[in-house]
Amino acid sequence: MTVLSWGRVFRYQNQLSEPAFRSDVRFGDGGAPGAATLHGMGRSYGDVALNDHGRIIRTRHLDRLISADWESGVLRAEAGLSLDKLLRLTVPRGWFLPVTPGTKFVSLGGAVANDVHGKNHHQVGSFGAHIRKLGLVRSNGESLVLSPRENSDLFELTIGGLGLTGFIDWVEIQLVPITSPMMLVETLPFSNLDAFFELSADSTAWPFTVAWLDCFARGRALGRGLFTRGRHDSEPATLTVHASTARWNLPVDMPAFVLNKTTISAFNTLYRHRPAARLKGKQPYDPFFYPLDGIANWNRLYGVKGFFQHQSIIPKDAAPAGVRALLEAIGRAGQGSFLAVLKAHGPETSPGRMSFCLEGTSLALDFPNRGAKTHALLQQLDSLVLAHGGRIYAAKDGHMRAKTFQTGYPQWRQLEEARDPALTSGFWQRVTSDDEDL
Numbered sequence: 001m002t003v004l005s006w007g008r009v010f011r012y013q014n015q016l017s018e019p020a021f022r023s024d025v026r027f028g029d030g031g032a033p034g035a036a037t038l039h040g041m042g043r044s045y046g047d048v049a050l051n052d053h054g055r056i057i058r059t060r061h062l063d064r065l066i067s068a069d070w071e072s073g074v075l076r077a078e079a080g081l082s083l084d085k086l087l088r089l090t091v092p093r094g095w096f097l098p099v100t101p102g103t104k105f106v107s108l109g110g111a112v113a114n115d116v117h118g119k120n121h122h123q124v125g126s127f128g129a130h131i132r133k134l135g136l137v138r139s140n141g142e143s144l145v146l147s148p149r150e151n152s153d154l155f156e157l158t159i160g161g162l163g164l165t166g167f168i169d170w171v172e173i174q175l176v177p178i179t180s181p182m183m184l185v186e187t188l189p190f191s192n193l194d195a196f197f198e199l200s201a202d203s204t205a206w207p208f209t210v211a212w213l214d215c216f217a218r219g220r221a222l223g224r225g226l227f228t229r230g231r232h233d234s235e236p237a238t239l240t241v242h243a244s245t246a247r248w249n250l251p252v253d254m255p256a257f258v259l260n261k262t263t264i265s266a267f268n269t270l271y272r273h274r275p276a277a278r279l280k281g282k283q284p285y286d287p288f289f290y291p292l293d294g295i296a297n298w299n300r301l302y303g304v305k306g307f308f309q310h311q312s313i314i315p316k317d318a319a320p321a322g323v324r325a326l327l328e329a330i331g332r333a334g335q336g337s338f339l340a341v342l343k344a345h346g347p348e349t350s351p352g353r354m355s356f357c358l359e360g361t362s363l364a365l366d367f368p369n370r371g372a373k374t375h376a377l378l379q380q381l382d383s384l385v386l387a388h389g390g391r392i393y394a395a396k397d398g399h400m401r402a403k404t405f406q407t408g409y410p411q412w413r414q415l416e417e418a419r420d421p422a423l424t425s426g427f428w429q430r431v432t433s434d435d436e437d438l
Helices: 083-093 108-113 152-158 193-202 261-273 285-289 298-302 316-333 372-387 402-408 412-418 426-431
Strands: 002-004 011-013 015-017 036-039 055-058 065-069 074-078 131-137 143-146 167-174 182-190 208-213 225-232 280-284 307-315 340-345 360-368
Touching: 074 083, 083 108, 108 167, 131 152, 143 152, 152 412, 182 193, 182 285, 193 208, 193 225, 193 316, 193 340, 280 285, 307 316, 307 372, 316 360, 316 372, 360 372, 372 402, 402 426
Parallel strands: 015 055, 036 055
Antiparallel strands: 002 011, 065 074, 074 167, 131 143, 131 167, 182 225, 182 280, 208 225, 208 340, 307 360, 340 360
């Protein structure tokens, strides 16, 4: 069966299994031969959850609620449960995720394996900081409970461990209370990169902050965009959940010529001047946290060749110069992105040793796959990130070379030592190889 990355660049033939119960999961001793890759909802942009011509164990049917204390907000569920389904359980009862990425179509196991982060990282860190316990099954038959006090080394390597330490059976997290499904939101235009950093510094009291950038702005306008900040509305209201279907659908691949410098630049102009670009008021949680989920199959916008996402983070002191260098390189290349997201991060509090986040600024960009031209730009951006002391996010990556990964994550050998020998991925083989051409 052909399995695609979310960026649709990688299309691999795989032996695919979708176990309905934990007892049906087969890997390692007693299972099918060959190392397997664990695969949740398929929202990783590159090959971190893919295995070229190998085995994939898809966990989406392992999605049962195990226990929930609706007084304290402690929930335990199978790792295949999506954030979408989890919110349908928790929101009506007055609880929300402590941290959520930009899509709700992510499994709990995937959130752990990639230690996802959200708009509130500057205040509460990434997802791993809110995990109480994990259930982990190893290919030798061991069934372990992991926590900060029990099997702590493996706990720290499983959070952000890219699904390589074993099969994550269940996840126990601490939810946060809400009284309304609405968010109080302000969206403020800013004129350049310096203004972004000033707004970020002035918005630390807001729990959620993020910015969209116009990648084609140059000169004194470099880094201009829209800064959004928000918080859960404290005024009690009926706790209704998000819609069950997307508002729009993109059922077919768009022609390759649709996304070019002219059309992306025009989109950026329209997006920056639309009425909602100066929003001050209330907004439902779904469009605030998950704007792209409103378009089903939005990844088809990039055509049959797909796209790459490049997400990096640069330490706080180097961030102004580093982000400026990245935007200038993108401008020179003429390959601007209409999805360009800039976010200020606080100190990382997750116990995950391989976590992406650190105190600094992250920049996420989508680039249509133009072959060698795009690869050359991505490698240039990687070099700039490393030169400023940063690193690249594995969950979004489909191009990083071994040297780039190993420089950004010097603790990768600890993960390799803890890796279950029955598990691998295309990403892990690529970034731990000595062959720079992979």
